[in-house]
Every structure is written in structure tokens, then in C-alpha cells.
Amino acid sequence: MTSQQNFQQYWESKKVLVADESSSCRTSIARTLIEMGAKTTQIELAGSHSEAMSIIESDRPQVIVSDYFLGKQFGLDLVPKQKQQYPDNRNTLFVLVTTNASQSAVAEAAEEDVDSYILKPFTSETLRFYLLRAVQAKVQPTEYRLAIESGKTQLEIKSFDEALSTFRKAKVLAPAPSLACYYEAKTGIHLKRLEDADRAYEEGLRHNEIHYRCLSGRADLLILQEKKEDAYQVVRKMVQNFPISTQRLGSILRLAVETENYNDIDYYFEIYQNIDQRPDYLVKTVSAALVVCGLHHVQSRQIPEALEIFKKAVAASGRKSRVIREIIVYLCEHRLFEEAETFISFFEPGPENEADRVLSEFLVLDGFGDLSTVIERGRDLLKKGFHNELIYAVLLRRSHQAGFREAAEKLYREALQLWPEKKDYFSQWNQS
């Protein structure tokens, strides 16, 4: 049988889903698939994420061609859904066809079981070429690939001992079997044999010292073993050699903070800036990491550097008032009132930001204003309903300084009523 017939047969036997928001793209891709041998009656088209999900559920397509973005959701979400239907990866094909050419998106797809990554706008020749290539890898795999896929299926159905033996056998089928080592390690983790898993990763990295999957797997394993310093060294190697997926960037940032590698955070911020679609969790992680990095610089008395980093934190958060307030509070705690004042202008107008803004302005005023002005403004804020523990703390301290003992006592009682659990905190300010 010729390979052309082989491919024809492949497509004829497959149910296909094309998921894309653009009806023209769906049609264009479907037309190419039909020209390649797919049956018109076997192709389903989905214009949204939910439609695609329900077609996978009802029609169980073996082949999925999806855009990276499906509305506000992602085509990659369809991979695990397809896997639920077909644990054996040899019978399925997942292809991304997308305008998203960012390296982080490519890395993300490579971490999932995606078989091909095709850019839009495409020519029908390009589409056909890469689809054929992906099918070829499925229908005419090398012995090594076949063993890997077989082991992956065993892993998927939780036959861990069998999978382990398959991956070990696969290792002798290729001169540099890093991928087999990676899956051997993954199986080892499932079997809770973490030391064996680490040895397998190390073996994979001896075959190829910058094998992406072995590096990423080993970093995850070392984190799991609480060996964060070692994990960070592995992560560094990854970052030096590969683009970082959006998902991984968040965990790398956390690790950089936990291992106090603050000098690297600026570099990760640059990577973050080049990401088109930033999920909420990443926005929060990046701005939090930058704030922590800025705090570190303040503690080291590297004030200009700290202020630069804080500005990046504000930008990364999209000028979230909570982040700006946090920075101002911290700068005021370190008596950097002038520096804190420069951040007031970052607050966006609007009632939702008012509480954070007035608190911040009050803390800055505490640094510059005379006693009576601060007390007057603090009382005014309480009257207007801005009940914040920091306002009470400043007022308590300032009332004692002014000799207003009765007023201070009253404030102290009010504060304890509002925050009974913070007695120690307020007591320190309730002293003459």
C-alpha cells in the first residue's frame, strides 16, 4: 500500500472536529481536509469553545483542528477532553491553527499533546504539508516512537508497572532516548519513587543536557521535594534555552521569589510584557513578585531600583489600587514619604479606588503634615466612614503625641471593637 493510500485511509476512518470562531477558516480547513481524504459527513464544525466541547462529548472526534483562541477560552482545553475519550494517543490527532505565533504559546502547546502548530494566515499547501507530517508521525512511527506512545497509553490508564517496563525497553531503541527517560521519570513519580524519577531525568539530561521536557519535569520534581534552590538552577537552564509558557512563567516567578533570586525578576517581567493574552492569575503573580522584589530593594536601601520595580508592579497590575496602596504603605513604613507621594498620581479616578487612595494620601500626610492637620484629617476620614486599621494606628500615635489621652483611649476602644484580634497591634500605638 502506498503512503498516499495510507493517508487516504487514515482520513476516511476518522471523525474530525474543526473548531474556529471564523466561519471562513472553518470552511477553508474543512475543504483542505476533504481534499486530503476526510469524509464530508465525518467533519463537524464548531464556532465556539462550548460547541466544540459538546461535539467532543457526543461525536468523539479522533482528529481535532482548533484555533488557539476560542472566544475568551482556549483551544488547548480540548486536549484533555479528547484524551478522556481516547486514552490511546496513537489514534488521535490534535492540531492548532492560529494567529498566535508567540513563543510562550508554542511552548504551552508543546507541553500538551499537540501534534502540530500551524500559523494563520496559511496557504492550503502549508496546511496540507503540516497535517500530512503530523499524520505520518502517527501512521508510520519509528519503533522508538511506537514504544513511547504505547507506554503513554499504559500511563494514561494507570498501568504504571507496565508503562515503566515499556519506557525502559524504549530506551534501547534510540541513540539519545531522553523522551523515554522523561516518561520513565513521570511514571516513577506516579509510583512515588521520587529518587528513581530524579535519576531518570538526570539520565535524560545526560543524553541531551537541554532536553526541554526533562528539564521542566526535573524542576517540578525538585519543587515537589522542596529542593527549591536546585529547582531554580534547573529553571534557569530552561529559561536560557527555551521560551517559557504562560503557565510556567507564574511558577517560575514564585520560585524566583522563594529562592530570593530578585535580580532575575526584571527579566521575567520582560517575558511577561511580550505575552499577548495574560490570564488573571499571571497578572497577580507578576505584580506580587515585583512588589516583593521592590521590598527587597528597599530593605537593601537600593531606593531608586526599588522605585523602578514598584512602577513596573503598578503597570503590570493594570494600576490596581490595592497594589498602589500596598507600595505606598510599605514606603511610608520605611519613612520614604516623598517617594510614596509620587505613587499617589497612579490611582485611577473612580469610587472603587477611593478607599485605597484616601488611606494612601493620609499616610503620606502623616509624613509631611503637622500634628493638628494629621489629626483633623484622620478624624474627618473616620467620620466619613473610612475605617481602616492604619488610620486608627496613625491617629492613636498622633493623639498621644498631642496629649489627647481621652481621645486616644476612645480610638483604642473603637479599634478593638472593629478588630478584636489585633489587640497587640493597637496596644503598641496606644502609649504616651
Next chain:
Amino acid sequence: MKGKKLPLAQVLRHFPMGQPPPFHVKIQEIQNTTTRTAPIKEARLVELLEQGIIIEVPQKTGAKGHHVSLSIRVEFKETTCTIPLTASIVAQESVNKTQTLTLHFIQIEKFEWSALQELLQQSQTNVENLFQRLKA
């Protein structure tokens, strides 16, 4: 600088061979010059043909035989390249609220069109190489 307009072939000469920077390709505006209706901004480039393109536009933008003028916009971080062209509609298909138009070029700067084809091909090759390296 952002928004600076230069010919694509000229811009690509400034980048190392085979290493184009990130970019976005868009249809800037399309006008049906046969019906002389107002220009439409909501157009999407779907597929590149040998001497034409397939685009997605709102319903009733054009019919077979009509002529259109449009620009393909290639946006880099610092620079934008615009490839103006005129074309005739050789096929049209309506799906839901959109229309798929197959356009055959009447007039387009040949070097610019070749540069765009090369840019997209190079970009696909780079993505494929990276993808295979990551999956190895």
C-alpha cells in the same frame, strides 16, 4: 518607531536571515470599488493563494465579479508595513453573518507580495522548529 510605514521587503532586510521579529498580519480596510460603498474595517485574512487571498468580511460586502481595493497591514513592534492592492472577487460564500471572498489580485507590488509570503513561510518554519525542539 510605532506606526512608521515602510515597504515590507525593505523592513525584512534589517532583520537577521530567517529570524523575523514577532508580527501581526491584518486587513486594514476594504472597499468595494464597483458598488462604491463605504470602506469596511472588519475584515480577516484567512488564506493566501498563489495570486490572491481569501478573506472573511461582513455579509453583502461584495459579489462575484466586483472589484475591491484593500491593504494588508503587517505590524511589527516598531514598524508597520502596508501592502495596498486591488483585486476582483472570483468566488463568494455566505455563512451566518459573514461572507467569504476569494480575491484574485489585479494590482499588487510583486516584491511586497513575495516578501509577505516569505515572511509567513519563515515564521511557520521557525515555529515548527521550535515546536519540534520542545517536543523532542
